[in-house]
Amino acid sequence: MALELYLDLFSQPARSVYIFAKINNIKFDFKKITLFAGEQYGEEYGKINMMRKVPAMRDGEFHLAESIAIMMYLSEKFQTPDHWYPTDIQKRARVNEYLSWQHTAVRMHGTRVFWLRLMIPKMLGEEVPKDKMAAALEDLDGSLQLIEEKFLQDRPFIAGDDISLADLVAIVEIMQPVGSGLVVFEKRPKLSGWRNRVRAAIGPELFDEAHQIILSAQEMVKSMDGSTLQPFKPKILRLFL
Known part of the structure; x- marks a missing residue:
């Protein structure tokens, strides 16, 4: 299963995850969640992120919420350039x-x-x-x-x-x-x-x-x-x- 990112670019945290994944050439399926249509409150999305916010990530059976946690996860999994989250x-x-x-x-x-x-x-x-x-x-x-x-x-x-x-x-x-x-x-x-x-x-x-x-x-x-x-x-x- 491909990495899935649940995003609405109206959202600041969703934009940060989107930019981070794109600039680091991390392949993902863009799953659009339209916040102003209330799609975050749908039954299926609740299975992805029970906090009902974007962004959210699904990597196989592993689900993750919160933009900073997602970017740190992607940084480590895909070994992105050190400047993003320095080892120093x-x-x-x-x-x-x-x-x-x-x-x-x-x-x-x-x-x-x-x-x-x-x-x-x-x-x-x-x-x-x-x-x-x-x-x-x-x-x-x-x-x-x-x-x-x-x-x-x-x-x-x-x-x-x-x-x-x-x-x-x-x-x-x-x-x-x-x-x-x-x-x-x-x-x-x-x-x-x-x-x-x-x-x-x-x-x-x-x-x-x-x-x-x-x-x-x-x-x-x-x-x-x-x-x-x-x-x-x-x-x-x-x-x-």
């Missing part, structure tokens, strides 16, 4: 440090801005209070500043001279609020330079392909059926408002 103990510690931090920082803040700016007003028809929006933008700005000042400093990439899993996870999360129309890079030359290096290291074609959906989000929501999100509206509002 200090470089690996830098990668682990960022991956441990980002869950409750840039991931949380970028996702919240995306929903407050785009999905909640356009798909759910809810007005977002100005104070909530301002607080979300302030939190995201703080996370971006930490990426620049703590995680990048004067290095080309988070772990040093080469791209790693930390950079890949970081860029997909930062591109999420960009998809809502937020200007992120223009007034941050250090972050912008890093973004350009990450895009070049991944390859512009693959980078742009993986982010095409999220960068089209503002147009896509105009034709999307908001009723599919209505059953989840109370939960969404609790999470982001």
Whole structure:
């Protein structure tokens, strides 16, 4: 049985796994799970990932959830180039440090801005209070500043001279609020330079392909059926408002 990856490229973690597998020439079957259609709640997908999220992986009888765990598994199984998850103990510690931090920082803040700016007003028809929006933008700005000042400093990439899993996870999360129309890079030359290096290291074609959906989000929501999100509206509002 071929390696299967269950993905929706609207999802930041799914994009990181997709890019990682593609750039490392790891052959896989792309199993599309459309989140906004609720396909993650289907009976069959529940057998793949009972947490009902993407990405998920099936390698024969072995199932795995969580993007970082999946990429670490693929890195070891397919012996990907060392720079992705370095064997050098200090470089690996830098990668682990960022991956441990980002869950409750840039991931949380970028996702919240995306929903407050785009999905909640356009798909759910809810007005977002100005104070909530301002607080979300302030939190995201703080996370971006930490990426620049703590995680990048004067290095080309988070772990040093080469791209790693930390950079890949970081860029997909930062591109999420960009998809809502937020200007992120223009007034941050250090972050912008890093973004350009990450895009070049991944390859512009693959980078742009993986982010095409999220960068089209503002147009896509105009034709999307908001009723599919209505059953989840109370939960969404609790999470982001």
